[in-house]
Amino acid sequence: MGEPFIFWLFAAIVTVGAVGVVAMRQPVHSAICLLLSFLGVAGLFVLAHAEFLAAVQILVYAGGVMVLFLFTIMLVNVKRAAGEPYVHTQAGAGLLAGFLILAIVGGTVVASSRLRSLTGAGDLADPTRLSSTSITRNVTRVEDGRKVTSPVTETVIGNSQAVAWGLYRDYLLPFEVASVFLLVAIIGAVVLGKRTMERVD
């Protein structure tokens, strides 16, 4: 019981969901299986002490992306005849390539699991390192009628706070670039989704 049991439970949920996405005939059923898989991954995030990311996973994937998928499924009418194939004409080659990747990457995982540095039983890092970070900031206080500024180092506790400090201090530029990327994605989606550009003379 305990951690291994929860891990295997969520691993089973993720795998069943993923297989369902690929195997289900109707896109709606695939979407529901995808939701199952997303929630399982969020559970694994919690287990690996990434609580903030688990919340983001549920909000963005299970909330946003899933709604987007369901809307698109409703917009494009995907009813099909019962006998119609749901794999395309080159599916045999695709399946072969899939198994090949399974073999190659699986072999790599098995081979690398022998490396002591990756799997040593006692090697797991202290999880508190993921939920605390030390920050140094300048604090100004009034001393003898003068303002005195001195750096103060303190420790913040909590995964969300630690992620926030990393995001806004170490990864500030990528963060801003990501916001520009999202803006581009929004504009692109609107332009692509518009009916037709009508020329005004």
Place this chain on the structure above:
Amino acid sequence: MIGVTHYVALSFLLFAIGVTGVLVRRNLLTVLMSIELILNAANLNLIAFSRQLGDLNGQLFAVFVITLAAGEAAIGLAIIISMYRLKGSVNLDDATELKG
């Protein structure tokens, strides 16, 4: 004891299932869902090694991966909708413009 190997193995399984879905399925919507599975596999890897090494950077990278996945889903679905307008179907077999 659950170590990083378990997470990596699960992530690899998820990745292989996703790749198979991309290669095999005929419906573009399902192909896009399989791509989301692949991105989730990458995130699982990042989180596993972040846990193993006690390094927060893995989680920060996963945040950016989720951002990219959201944008990719929005653009991909918009492309699917415009293909549906053009062709009246979302099947990969019907996109044959570039066929020699």
